[in-house]
Amino acid sequence: MKKTTLLITVLLLISLVLVGAVCEKKSRKEREEEEEYKLTLEVLKNAEYYCEACMGWVKLQGGYYSEEREESGMLFIRETWIAEDIVVYGDLNSDGEEDAVVILVSNFGGSGVFVELAVMINDKGNPLYLDSEILGDRIIINSITIESSEIILDIVIQGPDDALCCPTLEKIVRYKISGNKLVEIK
Numbered sequence: 001m002k003k004t005t006l007l008i009t010v011l012l013l014i015s016l017v018l019v020g021a022v023c024e025k026k027s028r029k030e031r032e033e034e035e036e037y038k039l040t041l042e043v044l045k046n047a048e049y050y051c052e053a054c055m056g057w058v059k060l061q062g063g064y065y066s067e068e069r070e071e072s073g074m075l076f077i078r079e080t081w082i083a084e085d086i087v088v089y090g091d092l093n094s095d096g097e098e099d100a101v102v103i104l105v106s107n108f109g110g111s112g113v114f115v116e117l118a119v120m121i122n123d124k125g126n127p128l129y130l131d132s133e134i135l136g137d138r139i140i141i142n143s144i145t146i147e148s149s150e151i152i153l154d155i156v157i158q159g160p161d162d163a164l165c166c167p168t169l170e171k172i173v174r175y176k177i178s179g180n181k182l183v184e185i186k
């Protein structure tokens, strides 16, 4: 009788350990699934964007894209890169998944440095390009925040007396997503 009690106790303990292990496994799996739907910087640095300034698609590799073009014996290099220290995450289309706001910078060989805002929707962890908006040439971005699905940019643009090189006019610009478009909130 004592032996049976001991056996039952041992079996109970083993089942408890097994149940615990299954629960642990399940919660880890759930955690992995949650993480799968995050847009990581690495994914964004290797995604495809429509570049408004370039008027064409660019597929970034490690956050960078370049294209060489020869015209009248001159070699032109067109470059686009991601400003990786200003990527901001937040749910912009109210589906519960965090989307990303990315800044793309383009140079075509001249002095112009074109800055644009691009929205990448989180499609189960895959970045889906939605829309973008040129913010300006050689402008400064102080900050980007996402609040209640609105993108709020604190930027410095060229005022009426500023040279292109040296913007001084501080401005707050707000955007929201309407349909599949980025719309400025005036």
Ligand SMILES: [Ca+2]
Pocket (backbone or CB within 6 Å): 090, 091, 092, 093, 094, 095, 096, 097, 098, 099, 121, 122
């Ligand atoms: Ca979303």
